Amino acid sequence: MTWLFLPILIAAAVAAFLGGRALARRRSEGQRAHSRPGQHGAYALIWTAVPALIVLIAASVFSPQVERQLMASGAPEAVQQLEHFRREAFYADARAVGAGHQTAQIWPAPYAELLPAEGQRAHRISLMLSLGGIVAAALAALLGALFVFSQIRPGMRARNRVEGWIVGALFACSAVAVLTTIGIVASLVYDSIRFFHSVPITEFLFGTQWSPQTAIRADQIGSSGAFGALPLFTGTFLIMLIAMCVAAPVGLFSAIYLSEYAGPVFRATVKPVLEILAGVPTVVYGFFAALTVGPALRTFFNTIGSWMVGGPLDGLGQYLMLVQNQMALVAGGVMGIMLIPFVSSLSDDIINAVPQSLRDGSYAMGATKSETVKRVLLPAALPGVSGAMLLAMSRAIGETMIVTMAAGLAAKLTLNPLETVTTVTVQIVTLLTGDQEFDSPKTLAAFGLGLTLFLVTLLLNIVAQRIVQTYRQQYD
Amino acid sequence: MKFKLFRAPDGSQGGGSAPEAPVISTPVVTHGAGPVGPTKISARDVSVFYGDKQALYDVSLEIPDKTVTALIGPSGCGKSTFLRTMNRMNDTISHCRVTGRIEMDGEDINAKSVDPVLLRARVGMVFQKPNPFPKTIYENVAYGPRIHGLASSKGELDDIVQISLKRAGLWEEVSDRLHSPGTGLSGGQQQRLVIARAIAVEPEVILMDEPCSALDPIATAKIEELIDELRERYCIVIVTHSMAQAARVSQRTAFFHLGRLVETGPTEEIFTNPRERRTLDYITGRFG
Numbered sequence: 096m097t098w099l100f101l102p103i104l105i106a107a108a109v110a111a112f113l114g115g116r117a118l119a120r121r122r123s124e125g126q127r128a129h130s131r132p133g134q135h136g137a138y139a140l141i142w143t144a145v146p147a148l149i150v151l152i153a154a155s156v157f158s159p160q161v162e163r164q165l166m167a168s169g170a171p172e173a174v175q176q177l178e179h180f181r182r183e184a185f186y187a188d189a190r191a192v193g194a195g196h197q198t199a200q201i202w203p204a205p206y207a208e209l210l211p212a213e214g215q216r217a218h219r220i221s222l223m224l225s226l227g228g229i230v231a232a233a234l235a236a237l238l239g240a241l242f243v244f245s246q247i248r249p250g251m252r253a254r255n256r257v258e259g260w261i262v263g264a265l266f267a268c269s270a271v272a273v274l275t276t277i278g279i280v281a282s283l284v285y286d287s288i289r290f291f292h293s294v295p296i297t298e299f300l301f302g303t304q305w306s307p308q309t310a311i312r313a314d315q316i317g318s319s320g321a322f323g324a325l326p327l328f329t330g331t332f333l334i335m336l337i338a339m340c341v342a343a344p345v346g347l348f349s350a351i352y353l354s355e356y357a358g359p360v361f362r363a364t365v366k367p368v369l370e371i372l373a374g375v376p377t378v379v380y381g382f383f384a385a386l387t388v389g390p391a392l393r394t395f396f397n398t399i400g401s402w403m404v405g406g407p408l409d410g411l412g413q414y415l416m417l418v419q420n421q422m423a424l425v426a427g428g429v430m431g432i433m434l435i436p437f438v439s440s441l442s443d444d445i446i447n448a449v450p451q452s453l454r455d456g457s458y459a460m461g462a463t464k465s466e467t468v469k470r471v472l473l474p475a476a477l478p479g480v481s482g483a484m485l486l487a488m489s490r491a492i493g494e495t496m497i498v499t500m501a502a503g504l505a506a507k508l509t510l511n512p513l514e515t516v517t518t519v520t521v522q523i524v525t526l527l528t529g530d531q532e533f534d535s536p537k538t539l540a541a542f543g544l545g546l547t548l549f550l551v552t553l554l555l556n557i558v559a560q561r562i563v564q565t566y567r568q569q570y571d
Numbered sequence: 572m573k574f575k576l577f578r579a580p581d582g583s584q585g586g587g588s589a590p591e592a593p594v595i596s597t598p599v600v601t602h603g604a605g606p607v608g609p610t611k612i613s614a615r616d617v618s619v620f621y622g623d624k625q626a627l628y629d630v631s632l633e634i635p636d637k638t639v640t641a642l643i644g645p646s647g648c649g650k651s652t653f654l655r656t657m658n659r660m661n662d663t664i665s666h667c668r669v670t671g672r673i674e675m676d677g678e679d680i681n682a683k684s685v686d687p688v689l690l691r692a693r694v695g696m697v698f699q700k701p702n703p704f705p706k707t708i709y710e711n712v713a714y715g716p717r718i719h720g721l722a723s724s725k726g727e728l729d730d731i732v733q734i735s736l737k738r739a740g741l742w743e744e745v746s747d748r749l750h751s752p753g754t755g756l757s758g759g760q761q762q763r764l765v766i767a768r769a770i771a772v773e774p775e776v777i778l779m780d781e782p783c784s785a786l787d788p789i790a791t792a793k794i795e796e797l798i799d800e801l802r803e804r805y806c807i808v809i810v811t812h813s814m815a816q817a818a819r820v821s822q823r824t825a826f827f828h829l830g831r832l833v834e835t836g837p838t839e840e841i842f843t844n845p846r847e848r849r850t851l852d853y854i855t856g857r858f859g
Contacts, residue, residue, distance in 0.1 A: 358665065452702035456765070458663055460715045460772065461692030470714065475705045 097154050097228040104151075104236060108144040111240045115139025115247060123249040130253035138253040141260050142243040147236035154228030165220050170213070173205045186217070193218030280549070287546040290539035294322040299543055301325060305506035305517075307526060307537045322540055324547070326506040330516035334427040334498060335491040337512055341431025342487055346438025347480065351468055353439070354446045366443075373436035377496040384429035384501035389420035396513065415513075419503075424512040426502035430494055434487045441486065445479035445563075446472055478562050485559035489552040495520040519544045611636035611776060611806040612657055617671035619652050619661065626652045629671070630832045632825055636775075639798060639807045641821035641838065643814065645853065648827040650810045654778050657808065658694035659687040675776070692719055694776040695769030700785050701761035703753035703768070708745050711753040711764055712736060715772035731771055738804075739767035740797050759790025763797065770801070777801065779809040783816065795820050814854055818842055826850045 116136030119128070166186050167175070174185055185206060188198040192214030202210060247253075291299065302323015349369075353362055400415025449472050457467040473480075503515035504525060526541040612634040619627035627649040634640050642650040652661070659680065661667045673680050680690055692715070703711050712732045715721070722728035732749070736742040741763040745756070753764050762782055769777055779798070783791040798820045801807060811817050817824055818838060825835040826847075834847045845851045 450702070452698055452700055453704060455660065455663070455696075455698060456702040456704065456768075457714075459658060459660060459691055459696035459698075460718070460768065461688050461690075462714075462718050463688050466718050470718070471704050 097151055097158070097225050097232075100151065100229045100232055104144060104147050104232065107147075107236050107240075108140045111143035111236075111243070112136040112140040114240075115243060118244060119247050119253075122247055126249045128249040129251060130255075134253040134257050135247050135251070137257045138260075139240060139243040139247075141257065142239040143236045144239075146239040147232040150232040150235045151228065154224075154231065158224045158228065162217075162220055162224055166213075166217060169216065171209055174209065174213070185213075189213040189217045190221070193221070283542055283546045283549060286539055286542035289534075290536060290543045293536045293539070294543075298322065299324050299540075303508050305522070307522070307540050320536060322536065322543075324519070324544060326508040327517060327519045327522055327544070328547075329508055329510065330423070330502070330506070331492055331518040331520075333423050333510055333512065333516055334430065334502060334518055335488055337423060337427025338430035338434055338491045339484070339488060341428055342434035342438045342491075343484055345431075346435045346487075347442050349435070350439045350442035350446055351472075354443050355464060355468055355472070366440075369436040369439055373440065375433075377433065377494060378500075380429050380433045381496040381500035384425050384497055385420070388429055389422070389425045389501055392422070392425055393418055393420050418513050419515060421501060421503035421515045422513050423502060423516045426498045427512065429501060430491055430497050433494070433497065434491060437490065438483055438487050441483035442476070442480050445476050445483060448479070449475045478565065482559040482562035485555050485562070489555035489559070492555070493520065493548060493552050495524060499524050519548050523548075608636040608638050608806075610634065611675065612808075613674045613677075614653075614656070615672045615674075617653065617656055617669065617673060619649070619656060620668040620670075621664070622666045626830055627656075628831045630827075632832060632835060634806065634808060635823065636806045637802060637804070638823060639802050639809060639821040640823045640825065641817035642808065642810045642825050642827060643812075643817050643853070644827035644833075646812075649830040650825075650827045651780050653827070654780055654808060654810050657776065657778055658691045658696055660691075660696065662687050692772050693774050694778060695772065695774035697762070697765055697769055697777065697779045697782045699781040701758055701765050703756070703761050703764050705752065705754055707750045708736075708753045708756070708764060709749040712767050712771050714768060719772055721772065735767040735771040736764075738770055738801070739763045740793065740800075741767055757790070759786050759793055762786060762790070762794055766794075766797065766801075770805070774805065776806045776808065779807065781810050781812060784812060791816070814842075814856075826853065828853070 113136065115138065116132040119130075119132040119135035123132070163186065166189070167182075170182075174182060177185060184200065185202070188200065188202070189210060191198055192210050193216075198210065201207075299322055302321065303325050304321035304323045305326050306321045308320060353365060357365065396415045396418040400412045400418070403409065403412025404416065406412065453471050453475060454467060457471045462470070498518045499521050502517060502521060504517050504521065505515050506517050506522070507514055509516065523541045523544050526538060526544075532538060610633045614630055614632045614634075617627060617630045618625060630649075630653055632653075642654060644650050655661050656669050656673060657675075657680075659669075661669055669681065675690075675694070679685070704714060706714070709732055712735050713722075713728055716728060716731050722731055733742065736745065741760060744760060745764075753761065756764060762785075766777075766782075782798075783794050786794065795816065798807060798809065802822075809817075809821065821838045823836065824838040824841040826833045826841065826845075826849075828849050834841060834845060834850045841850065842854060845854065
């Protein structure tokens with residue numbers, strides 16, 4: 096309601112700009128003014144709009160509380176005697192009646208009769224508050240405008256003051272990002288500490304049992320809850336390792352081909368395609384893994400297993416016949432494919448950053464292309480490339496969708512790529528999806544896992560950035 | 572036939588010191604005195620195109636052995652382009668096309684049977700900006716011998732590195748830190764390191780593309796001194812922007828302008844008695 100004033104405020108601000116500009120022009124006629132008329136206008140605009148906006152925001156933040164106070168203070172005896180939450184419900188319904196809507200509940204005898212009158216009172220109060228907000232905002236705008244108009248004279252440094260406001264606005268925007276990050280980390284740390292009150296940190300980091308099912312009712316059995324996250328860490332590590340085994344060589348070699356061997360036409364076609372590939376949503380990779388690669392690999396291993404059964408490798412054959420769709424190999428392999436464009440594009444940039452003079456030097460010595468790549472380019476690009484690899488690793492660790500769909504949920508402590516494993520991210524998803532109570536160790540465990548994940552990826556990113564940066568400086 | 576190009580030169584071949592009248596179609600002024608040594612490289616009607624743009628027009632030039640030949644001319648006149656045709660470095664630029672005939676010891680270096688990789692082992696090159704590899708000093712010099720398999724043992728490689736550094740006049744300064752990075756040397760030292768790297772593969776020709784343009788006067792003087800010493804063993808072609816440098820280090824000079832060879836002859840004559848108006852204008856600093 097209060098915000099209906101906004102168009103008027105905008106119009107007033109524009110008017111203040113025009114008025115300020117005209118006034119500045121008139122007052123500085125024939126003299127050399129410090130600031131241009133337009134800057135005086137902008138300054139008037141700021142002083143008209145900002146105080147009014149602050150009043151409007153304050154009004155919409157505080158008016159619900161004031162409204163409740165006013166409702167409570169004038170309420171009839173019967174309503175005041177209600178329990179707290181019933182009283183709130185009654186006011187809510189009174190507001191609804193006042194605005195001409197249906198009530199949410201059916202109220203018994205004394206209250207049903209009270210509702211129309213209370214509804215009218217609620218309507219009056221809300222109208223009064225809205226009007227009050229608008230009047231206050233208009234007043235603020237008016238005062239601001241008067242203040243500025245009284246200041247306009249040739250010597251006024253409007254230019255610098257407007258600049259100061261702009262700096263302030265830009266700073267506020269960048270502060271939002273930083274403060275949000277700090278807030279996220281703080282909530283992670285706070286809830287993790289609560290979690291570590293119920294589960295010791297050593298048990299969390301080094302325990303080998305993960306079964307976060309806690310009893311909801313006291314008589315439930317088999318739900319004692321175990322929070323040893325080691326199987327999750329090994330699962331994450333295993334999948335990351337498989338992904339890097341795919342992404343590192345393929346990505347690096349394709350980068351070498353693109354930057355050193357490919358013709359301009361091929362390069363101009365393939366690079367954008369690679370970048371498109373990097374933009375495919377991970378959920379698409381996820382169902383590619385779960386529905387295509389998983390079954391295909393299972394069939395492959397089961398068939399090989401069936402050939403072995405009865406032979407000298409009978410045991411292995413029996414095992415392979417029981418391999419399931421969901422295995423670390425599938426999730427890791429598809430994640431590796433997802434990371435190829437990432438690794439390749441970063442490595443390509445880094446190899447391209449190696450100065451042409453080094454290539455020329457090597458070719459002029461009679462080195463072939465592959466000798467140049469192996470002996471000059473790769474050693475020169477190595478720090479940068481390893482930085483790129485670390486960044487890819489940190490993405491692999493934080494990747495969620497592919498592993499949720501293709502890796503499985505069973506927390507097994509194994510490094511066998513054919514087994515079903517689970518990762519930190521998958522467990523966070525399963526712990527927090529659906530209806531949850533927010534103070535059980537089961538839910539809080541997600542924060543512990545999240546904090547661990549955050550710290551590890553943060554560390555990897557810092558190290559990678561360092562490496563890439565020092566490498567860049569070397570050739571600039 | 573195929574391997575003749577890669578045999579070590581015995582020095583007895585070539586046209587001797589008799590003045591040769593080059594077969595040329597463009598009116599290039601050639602001074603009377605012939606090449607100082609036997610002709611090492613002979614270019615006939617060489618043109619170079621970058622895409623549709625022609626950078627070099629029918630250049631014919633005889634380059635004698637054991638001599639420093641300076642290529643001078645204003646920026647963009649094609650002298651560096653011509654230099655790069657002699658070790659086929661232009662092959663590494665995809666849209667670059669070279670026509671005409673370039674012979675080294677009487678053999679066409681653009682023939683299909685010639686491998687540019689092996690040709691470049693015989694024709695070393697030093698670039699404008701020192702470009703040591705990000706490796707140790709030792710590894711920089713050992714780079715060429717390694718890829719061409721010139722040393723059969725560690726001791727032999729050590730010898731090659733030492734001799735090359737000595738010939739490049741750098742041994743005294745770096746003998747105690749052979750295994751520190753080559754990029755840590757000063758600009759002048761880096762350029763001498765790059766020269767050592769080039770001579771480590773025993774080339775016959777050394778091409779230098781403005782080797783001193785990134786160096787201070789003292790480092791420049793050292794490199795010039797070195798070029799003069801190297802002349803005893805190698806055929807040297809140097810591109811330079813500095814008239815004074817051309818006059819100091821070279822025995823023969825070729826003046827390029829707008830992609831054409833204008834005048835060529837003994838350095839002394841070019842500088843004291845140029846026959847072309849454009850040459851005179853350039854060396855007296857009227858343009859360029």
